[in-house]
Amino acid sequence: MPRTLREFQDRIRTLYGSKDARRGVEGTFMWFMEEVGELSAALRGRSGGKDALALEFADVLAWLATLANIAGVDLDAAVEAKYGRGCPKCERTPCLCHEAKP
Amino acid sequence: MPRTLREFQDRIRTLYGSKDARRGVEGTFMWFMEEVGELSAALRGRSGGKDALALEFADVLAWLATLANIAGVDLDAAVEAKYGRGCPKCERTPCLCHEAKP
Numbered sequence: 588m589p590r591t592l593r594e595f596q597d598r599i600r601t602l603y604g605s606k607d608a609r610r611g612v613e614g615t616f617m618w619f620m621e622e623v624g625e626l627s628a629a630l631r632g633r634s635g636g637k638d639a640l641a642l643e644f645a646d647v648l649a650w651l652a653t654l655a656n657i658a659g660v661d662l663d664a665a666v667e668a669k670y671g672r673g674c675p676k677c678e679r680t681p682c683l684c685h686e687a688k689p
Numbered sequence: 690m691p692r693t694l695r696e697f698q699d700r701i702r703t704l705y706g707s708k709d710a711r712r713g714v715e716g717t718f719m720w721f722m723e724e725v726g727e728l729s730a731a732l733r734g735r736s737g738g739k740d741a742l743a744l745e746f747a748d749v750l751a752w753l754a755t756l757a758n759i760a761g762v763d764l765d766a767a768v769e770a771k772y773g774r775g776c777p778k779c780e781r782t783p784c785l786c787h788e789a790k791p
Contacts, residue, residue: 592697620725
C-alpha cells in the first residue's frame with residue numbers, strides 16, 4: 588500500500604490516469620464536488636457509520652489527487668512548501684497566531 | 690517534513706489541534722469549502738501561477754486533514770481500506786471497469 592503522499596498520488600495516476608486525462612479538469616472537478624457533498628452528508632451522520640465516513644474521506648482525497656495529477660501538481664511538494672516550516676503565518680508549531688485557521 | 694499521510698495528518702493536529710477542537714465540524718467544513726472555492730478559481734487560472742495553484746491544493750488537503758482529525762478518521766487507513774486492493778469496483782490496476790471514476 589502507498590504510504591507517502593507521493594506514492595498515493597502515483598497510485599491514483601496508475602489506477603485512473605488514462606480516464607482522468609480524457610475527462611479533464613472541469614469534469615473532474617464536478618466529480619470531486621459530488622464526493623465533497625457525500626462527505627458533508629456523512630459528517631452530519633446521515634449515511635452509514637464510522638467506516639462509511641472514513642470511505643468518504645478516502646474518496647475526496649482520491650479525487651483531490653486526481654485533480655492534482657491533471658493539473659501537474661505534486662501534493663507532497665505543495666504541503667512541504669506551505670506547511671513545512673510550521674504555521675505559514677506565524678511559523679510556530681503549534682500555531683500561536685490569530686490569522687491562520689481561526 | 691512529514692511524508693506519510695499519517696505524519697501529515699499528525700502535523701496538522703500538532704499545528705492547529707486546539708483551535709480545531711474549539712471550532713468544531715460545522716465551522717471547519719465552511720473553512721474547507723472556502724479553500725475548495727479558492728482551488729476552483731486557481732484551476733481556472735484566475736489567481737496566480739503554478740506555485741499559487743500548488744498552495745491551494747495544500748490548503749484543501751490541510752483542511753481535509755483537519756476535518757478528519759475532528760471526526761476521528763485516520764486518512765491513511767481510509768485510503769488503504771478503499772484503494773489498497775486496486776480499483777474498489779473491478780479490483781484491477783489500472784482500473785478496467787466503467788463503474789469507478791468514468
